[in-house]
Amino acid sequence: MQYGAGQGTEELRNQICELMALEGITDGSPGNVAVTIGSQSALDTVTKILCNPGDTILTDGATYMGALGTFAGYQADVQAVLSDDDGLVPDELERSIASLQAAGKRVKFLYIIPNFNNPTGITLAAGRRNKVVEICRESNIVVVEDNPYGLLRFGGDFLQALRAGYPDDVIYLGSFSKIFAPGLRIGWALLPPHLVQKFLILGGSSTLCPPALSQMLVTAYLRDHDWRGHLAGAICAYRERRDAMLMALAAHMPPGVTWTRPEGGFFMWLTLPPSVDTQALVYKAFESDVSFFPGAVFLPAPGQSNQLRLAFSALPASMIVEGVQRLSQVVSVALSDQGIK
16 A cells, blocks of 8 residues: 555566567567556656657547647647548658658657547558558657557457557557556556656656556456456457447438448447538437537547547447437437438
């Protein structure tokens, strides 16, 4: 119950290295792992290290709103790179970097959620992964890989982490929030060796140390319990809920609405006709006792969005179906009001 080491316990850091090996990271050293208060604090520290006010951070076309809040706190200039159904488009990444650097911008890092992106559910295709890192490497831009959902794959081929082949070019962020318990607030960063000491100094200035009791609980869970069996059960449950949402969307959503088909994770991304502002739909949905996140909160640039995020992780299939039915009615009325059939 006392303060602990700023880097986290050695036993947990060894266990984290074993866990990352499942993602293809076989050269992770406990000495380069820092245990953090969730991966959110790891991202905050990375941004603090790498960015000065006005520096540029690149992201997917739509990205985690918690990351956008962190970047705003450090007065970073966040620029989205065009993404499609296979994730970030390498040619667009290359073009964006060249354009920004030609304009005198200091591009510090690319922030990317390559597996089952929050909010879109899209996974960066295998053929693009090394190319994305190589493009950043050639321009002296760090890749920050945020991977809380990677082990929650329902189907399709296993894809190695971006960090697997690039120990000096990629900062890897992981979390136990999605595979064990979010309330414990335990995450980690796997850092290039030259950044470890700076990370510990700057991270410790705001958090002092990761919670010792939570680390002990995670260690006991990984050491003494069938965590792989628990994970397999969770994956089955999430797969069932995803399938229920996909079937409900197909059955009830009006024409003109499309959605992603994630192979894992928690989220699905819906696109409505361009004239629809999903922020305005939030209040209409509340009246029907259903909720979603409007797309605008996930976009680096402010403005209207015709997209929205649905989460299938927390509710049983029956409630998901009911929720989609209610939302479909709200969307149908909105389209009818605009004369869209």
